[in-house]
Amino acid sequence: MRNINDLPNDLLVKILSSVPTKVAVSTCLLSKRWGSVWKLISKLDYDDSLSDAPSGFIGKFETLVVLGLRKVSIDNVPPTTRFRSLKTLSLLDVWFSSDETVTRLLSCCPILETLIVHRWGRDKVKTFAICVPSLKSLTIRHRVGGYHEPRDDNGFVINAPSLKYLNIVDHFSGFYSLVDMPEQLKADIHIRHCDSEKLLGCLTSSKNLSLCLKPLEGAYPHGDFDQLVSLDLCVLCSLDWLNLILRRSPKLRALRLYQAREVHWSCRNSKSVRTKWEQPIASFVPECLLLSLRTVKWFMYKGTEEEKSVVMYLLKNGDSLETMSINFSESITLEERNQMNMELESMPRRSNRCQLSFT
Template sequence: MRNINDLPNDLLVKILSSVPTKVAVSTCLLSKRWGSVWKLIPKLDYDDSLSAAPPGLYKYETLVFLGVKKVAIDNVPSTTCFRSLKSLSLLDVWFSSDETVTRLLSCCPILETLVVHRLGRDKVKTFAICVPSLKSLTIRHIVGGYHEPRNDNGFVINAPSLKYLNIVDHLSRLYSLVNMPEQMKADIHIRHCDSEKLLGCLTSSKNLSLCLKPLEGAYPHSDFDQLVSLDLGVMCSFNWLNLILRRSPKLRALRLYQAREVYWSCRKSNSVRTKWRQPIFVPECLLLRLRTVDWFEYKGTEEEKSVVMYLLKNGNSLETMSIKFSESITLE
């Protein structure tokens, strides 16, 4: 049988790609032949319970996929360049400063997919994501139980090529989105936000999924001229529905739901719920465009009944309305 050391690098890389990252890295100790083979692996998943990043991590110019979990990043060398990296996952990664985040992302010139699950205890105040090539961005900033949002903590996003944005955040207040492109799909669940600034950056989106609690008096004034499909979490306020309907003349599909993953935060916060008020004027989309309404986790409250009756009465173009009752509802 041929000695494994005599195999070409491409076969050895295939072998190492099929084993856990720690095992693949440890092969560098076998012999000089194996010393740098593991660096050719196009995909790495590193999980080491908040230890430092593995030795030589910043020298992977051929790495295409990188997943890092529970690792502490104190410093990023100035010579770092993930020249081939297209997908990066930062799961519960501890960063020492804002600058560390900025430097790491600046080392990824062709990055297309970024997933960030933030720890509640890192030292980053403003998590700046400025990646011109980025197409998909997913952010999670959640801790167990109820916590008041942190006024000094947030994200700055500058991604002119973005096609998909997904944010679930219970801790941050400050958001800045700049250079948001047209035709972007956004799925955003945030407890507190500057809704004027946030939604003002999403006015060209055709598909939106929103669960927001606006700051007092901070309802946006922008029009959603391109919006055709809306998923709206109604845990906090039905008045978002009035706002979006009034400002979305092309809306054709509406989905209302109770956002389970943000239920705890909404239920425990003070003065969350505001009563729905019927619009004075019937929105254009109800008269001319809206075709379908789907309501999930419907509880049959008087407020919900009022919304349903309003949509049925004024939806001149409405073709179907589907209501899925909550399991906890008791019909009379």
């Protein structure tokens, strides 16, 4: 049987890549042959169970493609650190000593494409700046345990002109600044405290939007959503955004109305205020309702007067509408569902092609 020490480096690296990082690193104690092989692995998950300082430890790699850091502290990033091959970086509950430390770490990743950031409101970073020209996918989670007031001086600045996908769930930050947002962006935004109008104004070039926002408080954001074809909207907090976005989205094809509690997050905005939907002026019908909107799906429909008013408006004015699917809330009894079915079926429809379905 062949001795494992006789295997070529590329095969040993494949073996080490399939075991936990701590195990892979410990192989350096086996012999001189294994002393530096572990440094050639392309994927590294680093956590606080490793004794070496993270900045010094990860700086030993020039071959990493995927790097995950969890619950570690980074006080500084040596000027010689460079991740020339890194494409995916996860920062999960990482403690940074300053704003500059974050900037320095990200500047070491010239071809980074995917970044995942989970913050828990305990580090010393006030402005978490993400300036990565090559970045294509960005996921941000910012939460804290219990109830905490928002920090107006704590937030994110994002400058990523190549971004294709943006996912934010943030219940703590006080601000977001989106710079040079690209066209054809898919954005999934769930924020509690930030300036919703300003944030949405930076996303007018998005192709797909999923929104759970604070209710409208100030002036409407400038610009039209000329590229928007798909919209998901939380009815618990963001229903008052519906009229605005319909008026400014001439190419919208699919509309999905939902309650954020139905999926893996909950709507924090609705705990402080619920939005109200107002019937638009009858003399003006948004262009998308006349020409492009094909499908409407409503999840967790409860049949409130406000919800019925929205459905009636969409059916009455949706000249291009083909399907409307209603998913009833689990709290609705069978008798109530039957009654709602009859009410909805009896509503006038502008499009004779529109089919109603109930689940």
